[in-house]
Amino acid sequence: MHKIETNELDDKKKASLRNRLIVAGALIALALPAIILGGWFWFAFISFFLILAIIEIIRTPQKKYSALIYIFTFVIVMSFVYWFLVKYNVQRYRDLLLEGRKEAWSFSLENWYSALTISVYGIALSFGFYCLFAIIHKDFNWNDVIYFFTMTIVIGVGFQSFLFIRYFPFAAQANLAEANGVEFQPDNTFRYWGSLILPIFIILATYLNDSGAYFVGMLFGKHHMNERISPNKTWEGFFGGWIIGGLLSLTFVMICDACGFPMLPSMRIFGENTAWWWPTILAFSLPLIGDIGDFTFSLIKRHYGIKDYGKGLGAMGGILDRADSLLFCCIYASVFIVFVNAGWNFFA
DSSP states (O other): OOOOOOOOOOHHHHHHHHHHHHHHHHHHHHHHHHHHHOHHHHHHHHHHHHHHHHHHHHHTTOOOOOHHHHHHHHHHHHHHHHHHHHHHHHHHHHHHHHTTOGGGOOOOSGGGOSSOOOOHHHHHHHHHHHHHHHHHOTTSOHHHHHHHHHHHHHHHHHHHHHHHHHHHHHHHHHHHHHHTTOOOOOOHHHHHTGGGHHHHHHHHHHHHHHHHHHHHHHHHOOSEEETTTEEEEEHHHHHHHHHHHHHHHHHHHHHHHHTTOOSOGGGOSSSSSOOTHHHHHHHHHHHHHHHHHHHHHHHHHHHHTOSOSOSTTGGGOSHHHHHHHHHHHHHHHHHHHHHHHTTTOTTO
16 A cells, blocks of 8 residues: 655744744634624724735835825725725715604614725726826836735725625625515624624635645645745645635535525525525635635735735734735625625626
8 A cells, every 4th residue: 555655844844833823823812702793893803904914015015115105005095995884874874864864874884795895086096196106206116006006906905805704794684684575683693603604614715725735735745836936835735725625614604504504695505595506616716716815925025025024923924924815715705795696797
């Protein structure tokens, strides 16, 4: 019988593994209460890490920029994440005011996350500002324009999608209740558990793929995927992470659905009106999207000659080093879910 050979772990790899596990444990302990409680707790948690992410993208090119670049980048990214939330709540207040029912208004988080929404005017303003700054300042070149313009959109849409995956189940259940002619009033079981299944599923698919690829690659990796961008990633790790991430995340959703807690009304696996193929497609495509995100952010690091985006997480680098694949996965999952719920009507 052929014996499977494993790679030998030297002291450096063991130390790296130990540090990763410690940091990962600390991050889970910090994130778990926020994601379970949802609401403003999740909003504050995401907002804190958004600030750190913006700082990292500004520092990545390793150049000293004008304070105006710092200020504008913060403002435009924040607007990409939050502007529609302010806009729709203000519109709701205005409508109730005109109806003479302003006392019925309250600021809402969950009600407005039915799609990803980013201002076209904000995109145009961002591109125009960075181009104008490059024209005026010789130290801010075309590469800087493209980098900042692209990253502000990616980070803005990505962090909005972090909020979307936590709050969208409320909008989905409200739409289902409205279709059945009843008012949706979420109880605590749904608020703290039922609405949590979607984000946990996406996080599991993403990080089980990352962790599976890391451990399988470290133990069995022989064939490198792309040494130019990421010298440590192997095909063995890629397939190991994909299978582990896809199977375990799908198993999680199946167990929840069998217990009466479907991920979304439009993605039931058991019972009536099943659509088991959507969560299955998501489970096995999310790891692949996560790998694309990982490679993309690694490509940016190689371009600027840096190892990590930051040092805030010790051996695991910065926020963007840990959130790169999750950013892409959440954007992809959000768009996928919106189209599924719209019946794949691209004009909805």
